[in-house]
Each structure stands twice: as C-alpha cells, then as structure tokens.
Amino acid sequence: MEYRFASKISQVKSSAVRDILKLTQGSDLISFAGGLPAEELFPVQAVREAADRVFSGGTGSLQYGLTEGYIPLREQLTERMALKGMKTSPEEMILTTGSQQAISLLVEALTDPGDVVLVEKPTYLACLQVFQLHGLRVIAAESDEFGIVPEDAERLIREHKPKLLYAVPTFGNPTGKVWTTERRKQLLELCVRYGVPVLEDDPYGEIKYDADAEYPTMFSLDQAAGGNSVIYTSTFSKTVAPALRTGWAIGDAAVIQMMAKAKQAADIHSSAIDQQILHHLLKHFPLDEHIKVISSSYGERMREMQSLLQAQAIDGLTWIEPKGGMFLWVELPEGLDAETLLKVAVKKGVAFVPGSSFYGDDPQRNTARLNFTHNKGERTRIGVERLAEAIREFTARS
Amino acid sequence: MEYRFASKISQVKSSAVRDILKLTQGSDLISFAGGLPAEELFPVQAVREAADRVFSGGTGSLQYGLTEGYIPLREQLTERMALKGMKTSPEEMILTTGSQQAISLLVEALTDPGDVVLVEKPTYLACLQVFQLHGLRVIAAESDEFGIVPEDAERLIREHKPKLLYAVPTFGNPTGKVWTTERRKQLLELCVRYGVPVLEDDPYGEIKYDADAEYPTMFSLDQAAGGNSVIYTSTFSKTVAPALRTGWAIGDAAVIQMMAKAKQAADIHSSAIDQQILHHLLKHFPLDEHIKVISSSYGERMREMQSLLQAQAIDGLTWIEPKGGMFLWVELPEGLDAETLLKVAVKKGVAFVPGSSFYGDDPQRNTARLNFTHNKGERTRIGVERLAEAIREFTARS
Numbered sequence A, B: 001m002e003y004r005f006a007s008k009i010s011q012v013k014s015s016a017v018r019d020i021l022k023l024t025q026g027s028d029l030i031s032f033a034g035g036l037p038a039e040e041l042f043p044v045q046a047v048r049e050a051a052d053r054v055f056s057g058g059t060g061s062l063q064y065g066l067t068e069g070y071i072p073l074r075e076q077l078t079e080r081m082a083l084k085g086m087k088t089s090p091e092e093m094i095l096t097t098g099s100q101q102a103i104s105l106l107v108e109a110l111t112d113p114g115d116v117v118l119v120e121k122p123t124y125l126a127c128l129q130v131f132q133l134h135g136l137r138v139i140a141a142e143s144d145e146f147g148i149v150p151e152d153a154e155r156l157i158r159e160h161k162p163k164l165l166y167a168v169p170t171f172g173n174p175t176g177k178v179w180t181t182e183r184r185k186q187l188l189e190l191c192v193r194y195g196v197p198v199l200e201d202d203p204y205g206e207i208k209y210d211a212d213a214e215y216p217t218m219f220s221l222d223q224a225a226g227g228n229s230v231i232y233t234s235t236f237s238k239t240v241a242p243a244l245r246t247g248w249a250i251g252d253a254a255v256i257q258m259m260a261k262a263k264q265a266a267d268i269h270s271s272a273i274d275q276q277i278l279h280h281l282l283k284h285f286p287l288d289e290h291i292k293v294i295s296s297s298y299g300e301r302m303r304e305m306q307s308l309l310q311a312q313a314i315d316g317l318t319w320i321e322p323k324g325g326m327f328l329w330v331e332l333p334e335g336l337d338a339e340t341l342l343k344v345a346v347k348k349g350v351a352f353v354p355g356s357s358f359y360g361d362d363p364q365r366n367t368a369r370l371n372f373t374h375n376k377g378e379r380t381r382i383g384v385e386r387l388a389e390a391i392r393e394f395t396a397r398s
Helices: A007-011 A016-024 A044-055 A071-083 A097-110 A125-133 A149-161 A180-196 A218-224 A253-267 A272-284 A285-314 A338-348 A377-397 B009-013 B014-026 B044-056 B071-083 B098-110 B125-133 B150-160 B181-194 B219-224 B253-267 B274-282 B287-312 B338-348 B376-398
Strands: A093-095 A116-120 A137-141 A164-167 A198-201 A231-237 A247-252 A327-331 A365-370 B093-096 B116-120 B137-141 B164-165 B198-201 B228-234 B247-250 B327-330 B367-371
Touching: A007 A125, A007 B125, A071 A272, A093 A097, A093 A253, A093 B253, A097 A198, A097 A231, A097 A247, A097 A253, A097 B253, A116 A125, A116 A149, A116 B137, A125 A137, A125 A198, A125 B253, A137 A149, A137 A377, A149 A180, A180 A198, A180 A218, A180 A377, A180 B093, A198 A218, A198 B164, A218 A231, A231 B164, A247 A272, A247 B274, A253 B009, A272 B274, A285 A327, A285 A377, A338 A365, A338 A377, A377 B093, B009 B125, B009 B137, B044 B327, B071 B093, B071 B274, B071 B287, B093 B098, B093 B253, B098 B125, B098 B164, B098 B198, B098 B228, B098 B247, B098 B253, B116 B125, B116 B150, B116 B253, B116 B367, B125 B137, B137 B150, B150 B181, B164 B181, B181 B198, B198 B219, B247 B253, B287 B327, B287 B376, B338 B367, B338 B376
Parallel strands: A116 A137, A116 A164, A164 A198, A198 A231, B116 B137, B116 B164, B164 B198, B198 B228
Antiparallel strands: A093 A247, A231 A247, A327 A365, B093 B247, B228 B247, B327 B367
C-alpha cells in the first residue's frame, strides 16, 4: 500500500534538535544543540527513594489515574505557585507529559485550523511545530532587548486577530532574554484589550543565575489586576529530570477543563508513576536548594562558554549575556548562513541549532543557539574550538 | 476574559467512563464502568525491583530520550511481536503513552479534517473522541457474531472512501467479540483492494481465558500475504499496569516516522522512566506466566458475574459469553434506555457504561457494558443485585 499522509503533517518540519540528537547518539560529536540539562546533577538517589516510597504504598500506585493528574501533586504545585504570586486550585491545574503537551492541548482547546497565533521573533521551535501541525498561521512580532515591542504586537493583533499569544518572557528560548516588567504589563494590557489569551511558557524561570532576582510572571501580574487571560505552563524537566516527563498548566477552570477533554483523547493520562514519584520527591527532597545548585552551576557554564568564545576573538560574533536558562544565542558574522555552517561543524565534531529553526518566517540566517548546560570543562573547550574553526573556514573564504 | 473554544473540541463528548470514574473516586459506589484491571494482581514487587535497577544505572536514566522510545524496550518488543507472527524492527515501532496515544498519532499522520473513518458498530468510545476531536466523520459498519459484515463494509467504503478502518478484532471493546480468521481475511482483502489502511487495536488480545486459543492478528495475516496495510497497536496497561502508560505501534516505517513527527509536537516523548522500568521487568519477570494468571482470574470473574446475572433471571437481559478481555456486553430489556437506567443505578450504588457511548451514530440504547475485572466476590454480588434492582424498577413500571 502506498500511504497518503495528512496534508498538515506533511508540512511540519521535523525538529532540528531531535534529529541532531538522534544522529549524535553514541558518536563523539560534541553537541551544543539539544536542550539537555547537566546529567551529572540529576538527583537520582532522591528519585530512587521517592520511587521506592511509591511502590511500597502497594498495588494502588499502578492503577489508572485521573486525566487531570495525581491530586496530591496538584495540591503541592498550587502551594509552589502561590509562593510565586500565582493563586490557583487543583481544579485550575492539569498535569501534562512535559510542558510541550500543555502547548499542544491548549492549541486544541482554543484554535481551529486557519486561526492565527502571535509569537515573539524568534521563538521556541517546538511550539512552531505544534502550530503547523494544527494548521495555524504564525505571525511573529519584533522583539528588542526589553521583550516584544508593543507597537508591533498591536499592529499585528489589529491586522490578524490572533487567537493566542505564545510567550516565553523569562529566559526565552532561544534568546535567553528576560522581558522587563513594564513590557509584560504592556503586552498584557494589549491582550486584555483585544481579547487575546496568553500562553506563558516558563520552563526556565527557576534557573536564575542570580538567586535573588525576581521576575513576576505575566500570570501573576494579570491575576493581581483581576484578570484570567493567562494560561501558565511549566515543567519539572529542567529542575528535576526530563525523563519524568511531567509538566503542568494553570489557568481559567473552563480552559483547563477543555484541555482535559483534549487530553482524554490524546492519551487518557500521563504517567501516574512519574507523578507519584514527584509527589514523594517534593515531600522529602529540598528541591529549592537543588535548583540553586543547578542554577549556579549553569551560570558558571555559561560564563565558561562565554570566555572561551571571547578568547577565540571571532570578528562579527556577538551575543547578549543571559541571566538564566540554558542557552546562548549568538549572531554569526554577517552573511554566514548557520545551516551551511552546521554541515561543516558536524564534520569537525560539534553541533548547534541554526537560528532559522526558531523563526515562523523570514529567518535571520546568521544566528545560532548554543546550549552550555550539557557539556563542561574540556568538552566545552574542544567544542568551542571546533566551532571557531568551522566559522573561520567561511570567514577566511570571504 | 470570556474564552471562545475551538469548534471541534466543543463538539467532543467528555468520556462517560472517565467522568463516572471521577464521580466515584472515594465513594462506596460499585463500578462496573471503568476498564480497570484487578488492582490486587498488579506485579508491584517486580515493578519496584525493576525501578530500582533503572535508578541504580545512574543519572543517565533521567535524561531526555528519543521520541520513538527507549531502544532496548523496542528491541524486546520486536521479539515478543515475532512470537505472534509479526515481524518488525525497532525502526518500524514507536512507543506511546498507552495505545490511546497511538490512535491519536495515527489519526494525525493519516487524516485531514472532514475525512471519513470506518469503525465497527459498536466500537471503543475513546477512539470516537479522537475522531471527533480531529474533525473526522465516523461511519459504522454492521457487525454480526463473526465480526464486521464484509458486504456492509464494502458498501460503506465505496460510498464514503474512508481514510482508515479502525478495528478491535480480538475481544472487542465493548462487545468482547472475536472476529473469525475468515472475516479478518475478508476485511483485509477489501481494505487492500480499496487502499484503506487498517488500525488494528489490540489491548486485550493476550487476556485469553483459554490459554491455548490462537487468534491471528490482522497484521500477521496481512504481512504473511506480503502486505503493509495494517498498523498494529497494543499496550502494557492490561498485562502489567495502566499507571506505566506504555503502549506501542508497529507498521510501515514511513507511517511510524510520520507518527513520530506528530509525537515530537505532542509531547517530545513519553515517560522514559516507565519505558526503562518495563525493559528491566521484561528481562527479569516471567510476564507470560503472569498474563496466564491474570487471564485465568478474569475468566473466573467473568463466569462469576455471568452466574450472578443468570441467577437474577431478568426477562429480556441477554449477552454472549466473551472468550477474553474485560467486558460483558449486555442487551437490556427492549425499550429500556441505559442512560436513564444509569441514573437510577448510581443512586442504588452501582455504575456501568451505557451502550450509546460506543456508537458513532444511531445507538442501540438498550445496551450496556459491564466490567468484571475490577471487582470480585462480595462486591460483584452486591453490584449485580443493585443493578438488577434498578432494572426491575423499569420493567415493573412498564
């Protein structure tokens, strides 16, 4: 049989990051591509003890669970959210398979094919996949050092009437940027005025190099003003471990209910084992101290990579130092297409994600995202050397 | 903000089973509604040991995994599939969050909104949710004691040109029916002739009351004839435990690749913890013996419920004895609407799923699905008494 595939999925680009990850499994290639956390920092002993607590509870731990997720974990998460100024209840929360699934479920709840979604330029590439798969039209607003430019957002909202604003205001992926509080408020005000719901995606918000820095979430700002316009999603993938695949979304109860309906169809519920493990972990493990340890280590790794890049003194290579998260977003020498560069770089034994993957349209091709959390020390040094060598092949030519 | 929801999701019915499950959490109600396996038979000690093996392997167990799933588990599954006459490779397999997700991903890979999908009448209610959510039109073929009636299927295929046949040929949900080999071949021949891919959903195939009975899968029949028209999906939810949320799909490599693309967008990958636990479980635990124990116990429970129903001697209550699976499909006295009956039954402390949930359209309203695996002994006896009492309230009235 010759299979004919759905027209939408045929247009979806496979994830550059996932494809590179697949290529590099087991090889000697040094990858700055994936968004992989530092493996050696995973709290495996604490997870092991938590798992043991789950199974010592008996056979009930292995039964089907609720689509919305394990209630005791939702209760703990509402407490954690409250500490960040986000008041919510377990009924206004759904647990998902990573925050990626929260994006997917919200899109199913709120949009029909042909609808428009507004994003920052550039933005998280796997959200673009979701939008493509659901037949949405993506429009991207200009963004400066403070966040999305409100004037451009308003122009696009008036012209295209988007059904959703997708935003990563704290340590954005790929840029690592933090929106100012002023900008968050301006964007919120716009979205409320024009009736555009906001999906605030916050996987990195807790990975702050300066532990005392405070960045109010758009959810908390909206709630403080009496609003219900923001659906907020986050995940344990970066703070505990990605293999546990547990994220959550909070927001208006009616929206959460619609997401649960979509989730019934998608997979009935996410791993109840992972949710129960996290419940016991939160009870017995000092997660916040652990997050400080990770964040401080990631800050060091960022500075390490930055120094190494500076030492290479490549003409035209620039970046803005991030204050958190897992990525360095670099501009390459003008005219250098990062996709072309990647092919040479992979031959030299280093990988990254070409910036073009992060644009809905009209990509700035001389950009690249470098992850600095998965490697350190010697490997980072060698990786940066290989990268510099690859870049020089092009700059020497021109 | 007043949220406007997507037009398709607004039409999707919430799962009757999931909603009843939610209502009954913690109450004294005896539920024959859910498809819950017998909790006391879960191999919790073996799962606990397997989990311990996973975490003693170190921090690598907690890292991101492949979208297609943990390779060692895929390798083990190809061996298990081969024993059932299904030759496949890890590249022709994807691991999913339960087999429910396999249905959802295949629909995303093969269908566009407005397309038609062909099902058996009646069929699994949560597949109907997926089809509704993706804007598909569902047409249902008549089915007799041997399976879907080929003449009716051909008539519908010619008239509606479906993009997919969804079938549960072994211990169907809700009816518990087994299609004859002859019927499987006839339906396959039709689907190959008209170019209609088949999704063979087989969550219950291993739960056989007669351990020696053999039912060739449609996948194996098609493959033996040199075909590639069947995508086969199954799950560990019924043989090991639902909380582990691990299913798999096998089929043509191009289709599996498209499903992986859909899965990247949906959730990146399923729980890698659960997949690794299952890998160690398959290595160290005699799963096939365990499946024999479950199946034999379920056979007993089925006969127990059957005897109890017979003892109630309710005029007009009929069923066909299933040879496997987890459900008894009953016809209620003529004219009795099972949805109306459910309301009275719940007041008396017993629940079931009204048959109408399992029809795409034109439901036979005097039908109900009774699960006999979650309860036993005294609880089953009391549940059947309450159900009989509820039915008599109606038959006495008329």
